[in-house]
Amino acid sequence: MKNAQRPTPNATPAGPMPITVEDVSFTYPSGTHALRGVSLRIAPGEAMAIVGENGAGKTTLVKHLNGLLKPSQGRVLVGDWDTREHSVAKTAARVGYVFQNPDDQIVERTVGDEVGFGPKQLGRTEAERAADVAAALALVELSDYAKTHPYDLTTAQRKLVTLASVLAMRTPILIFDEPTMGQDARGLALIGGIVERLKGEGRTVLTITHDIDFCAAHFGRVVVMADGQVLADGAAADVLARAELLATTNVEPPQLVRLAQALRLPRAALTVDGFVETLQGSRGAGGQG
Amino acid sequence: MTVNYGLYVPKQSGIHSLHPLTKLAYLGFCLAVSWVIPGTWTPYLVFLLGIVPLSALGQVLPNILSGAFKAVLPFAISLFVVQGFFWPEGTVLQQIGPFSLKEEGLFFAIRGAGRILMAVSTFLLLSYTTRPDELTLALGQLGVPNSIAYVILSTLQIIPRFQTKATTILDAQRSRGLETEGSLRVRARALLPLVLPLLLSSIVDIEERAIALEVRAFGRQGPKTSLLVLHDTPWQRLLRWLLLLAALGVIVWRIYAALAPRFLS
Amino acid sequence: MIHLRDVTYFYPRATVPALAGLSLDVPAGQFCAVIGANGAGKSTLCYTLAGFVPHFYRGKLTGQVEVAGVDVPAASLAAIAGQVGLVFANPFNQITGARFTVREEIAFGLENLGVPLDEMRARIDDILSFAKLTELAERSPFALSGGQQQRLAIASVLVMRPPLVVLDEPTSQLDPIGSKEVFAVLRDLAATDEATVVLAEQKLEWVAVFADRVIVLHEGRIVADGPPGDVLASGDLTQYGLQPTRYTQAARAALAAGLRRDSAELPVTLEEAVEYFK
Incomplete structure (x- = not known):
């Protein structure tokens, strides 16, 4: 547990960064209306979970927050940036996004290089990068594996590597897609601890999760989505107690x-x-x- | 997504319901005739008399024509340019600046394009009218190993998944600040980080799939059965033998015709 | 059905054993759940029962592994195939890709075993209805949801009627609906008593519902073994990297707060908890 004492990667000095989703609709080229008039304001430092069944529009929504998808209608502001006016790579300095499947993300041959990939793209110096990598690996308790090939780790550990690789970018906003999938009790506690720590530093933490107990434990605000719309949005204690409403999008309290x-x-x-x-x-x- | 049978065009036709090997034998015969019998226009004649009527019967004539046209055109153009103009000696038909179009070269190009047309159209006719699993089952009955059938069938279904995966991987890298928008050089550099995860995660997938196949007794020796039943008839069997003999006959005749003058003289 | 004696196994290049002197006997017809933290050896145990350890992964195996009368280390994978059915976490990777419909996908194993056509058809129809896949029979396996694909994987294995069925965290990559669908099939399977089942699983609430017996693995060893009520509510779980259900946690906290004094068995499931707190 010595690792936990080391400093956390600090937030970028970009200042408070609210997210504004204004009446966003999105239609895939296939014709699927994945979002229908979604509006949200996420204040800096908020911890918000998005729940709902598969196909409800959760992933489509968060892909709008870092510009991977651009709204068909409406607009998304990250701080003062309209996501349509900046490339995804540029927005990456503001919004870190950990994908659901670690194997879609890992590109380097060692865990250390993998975690340094983002900071490198952001143009940090080698010394800065080394510090970012060390701090991020300490957070996920994988410091001893910096020289290991990512594929020599278990899937659950690889997921932690991808988490670290986004933590190392020190973005003011972080998005975790199903962070607890495949984790055991120790992994759950570790990720829960990281979320708490990020909250303590005033960073915005967003998650998509089916793990409703994890959501209840760490996220103060819960957004319930169904059929491309926001069904409910409020304090976790209130929203997660509405069993009937949750059932309409197949979520159990x-x-x-x-x-x-x-x-x-x-x-x-x-x-x-x-x-x-x-x-x-x-x-x-x-x-x- | 409905069932994806690759190139197969589901239609109710007599051609569709023929045994795959019957089609294979017929197309092999057509191919042999078109390639072996001399004559500039032979392949086109075989296409007109052998492929077009069957395609029409199989209700896939438009598909064959457009598919063959798209596939053959680039070959035809390059053959025409290279052989037509760069044929070393021969009758000059037309002088265009420093280049001269020669009759011999032109005819060679026409015949070459015809052969390609036949190769492409026989492949397409078979693919459009035969479900891939029926074809591999028939090949299996001929003794083609199971593993080859597996590679053909799984490739058809799993390759399309690669595109989705590649997009996701690229998105994940862009989300970590990898610039993919801009000049060709920027985009080319962006592709590199994509290759490794695609490859490595494919290896993980392949390993797991290999285990799944073993669990389903794929590696077991001995007789296998099939849920899919191929419809066959005695006359089709007879026809197959006749077509095979005819194709062999044409080839043997051609070799004899080519060699005989030398030996006889 | 299962007879393991002093089984120790090292993956290639590994210095720490994945299984460390493990012994286990499971009688025919038992539904045995295996729980433990990541890295405790759950998957390795599953792969050992199905013969992929050591035949596929290589490495070094010592001790005795006998499953359904087959001496696993001595037998070939092809010989084990009909005897042990294995289902693992990733539903997509269990689809062969060699068949175009759900029905044909289920047939694949029977075809390889050389089962006659009439029997094959009857067995497929039976298993389609058991796994509630009848309406999807003519769909492409790739067009199914994760939960449906996993039910297909289970059906494809069950249709071969292996005496032993091994499931390695079959719901860990599924959403809650998919998990529920799979658990419903497993509950029906537990009810039939036809097959012996070994299930590695993290969701303790479900384990409590249908397991006859629960085994806790820790560092490649069995550290607890008994009826679900005893094992799942035990105070030792946390020390093995497992988290008791919130129901058990709440009951223990209530006990500590003096709200309950009796030593009644702690609850694991919602129903038990309601009973406990009434």
Whole structure:
């Protein structure tokens, strides 16, 4: 755990960087209407999760945030940049995006070079890059593997490498696509810790996830998508308690919410401690305890 | 996405329902005649009499004509230019500046283009009217190894996936600041980081698929059965033998005709 | 059905064994779940049962591996193929690519085994309805969702009627709907009692629902082995890199807070938790 003491890659000095999605619609060349009039404002430092079933438009939406897709209608602003006016490569200095499948991302022959790829594209000096790489690898606890070939690691470790390779770019905004897929309890805790740390530094963290318990534990704001539209948008505790609404896009509430609802507790908590508190309160009131 | 059979054009026709080997034998016969029997216009005659009517019966004539035209045209043009103008000696038909179009070269080019036309159109006629799995099953019955059939069939289905994957990989690199918009040089440099992940993740995929195939007893020796049943008839079998003999006959006759004068003289 | 004795295995170039003196006996008909952190040896165990360790991955294997009466290290993969069915995480990579419809994809294994046509058709129809794929039978396997593809992979293996079915984290790459679909098939499979099943899985809530027995792997060894209720609610799970379900965590926290005093078995699933907290 010595690694965790080392400094985190600092945010770029670009300053607070809100994201504004203004009435965005997007239609794929195939004719699929993937987004229909989505509007969102994401404040700097927010931790927001996007949930919904496959095909709801989650990935299409986040691909608009770094300019990989340009709106058919409406506009997307990252800070003061309209994504249509800047290349994806330029926007990469502001928005880091970790793809779902690590094997779509890894290009270098060592873990260290892989993590240094982004900083290199951003034009950082070798010394800066070395510091970025060391700090990012420490965060994902893979410092000992800098010289290892990425394909000698497990898939779960490779996913952490891709996470580090975006952390090393020190962007004010980060997007994680299914960060917990294939991770075990230790990996979950590690990624959860990184999200908390980024939040603490005031950076914007966005995720697409099916892991609703992970979402409940670390993301204060939840956006529910269905059929290319925003179905609900609000505080995680409120949104994740709306079982009927979530069911329309095939999302199950977190385990603790389901339990609280099955027990008809007055309030659904997102943490174990919160659950026990609610339980204590209701038992005290009901005189059952 | 519906079932993708490669070039196959699903139609209800007598040609479609022929046994693949019957088609193969017929097309082999046509090809042999067109390549072996001398005459500048022979391939075109075979195309007109042998390929066009069957394509029409199989309801794929427009596909054959446009497909063959697209594939043959570049060859035809280059043959015409190279052979027509650079034929060493011969009858000059037309003088264009320093170049002279020669009759012998022109006829050579016409015949060459005809042969290519036949090669392309027989391939297309077979592909348009025969499901690839039926073809490989028939080839398997001839003794062609299973692994070759597997390569043909899986390539048809898995290659199209590469394009999607390549796009995703390129997107992932652009998201990390790789510039892909701009001059040709910039784009060429951008392609390099794409090659390695495509290759490496394909190796992982191939390894897993190899395991999946073993689980399904692909490596097992001994007789195999097939859910797909090929329709065959005695007269088709007879026809196949006749066509094979005829094709061999044409070839043997041609070799004899070429060699005989030398031995007889 | 499974008889492993002192099995130790090193992947090529590895200095740490992936399996370290592992012994395991599983009787016919049992549904046995294997849990453990990443790197604990779950996949290696699955691949050993199916013969890919050592036949495909090479490396060094010692000890006794006997599965469905086959001496695995001595047998060929082709000989093991009909005896052990293996399903793994990536649904897409389990599609052969050599067949064009779901029905034909399921037939592929039977064709290789030389099963006669009439029997083949009957078995395919049976398994299509078992895996709820009948309506997709004439679709391209590549046109299916992840959950449907994984059900297809399971059906393609089950149709060969292997005495042992091994599943290596079959839902880890699926979304919640796909996972549910796959678990529904596994629950039906557990109910039939026809096959012996070994399932490596991270989702403990589901393991609790249909496993007869749960094994915990840690560093290539079995560190816990017993009925799901005992193993999954045990306090030791965290030390092996596993996270108990939120239901178990909540029950333990309630116990610590003095809300519950009795030592009733801690809950693993929602139903058990509701019962526990009532």
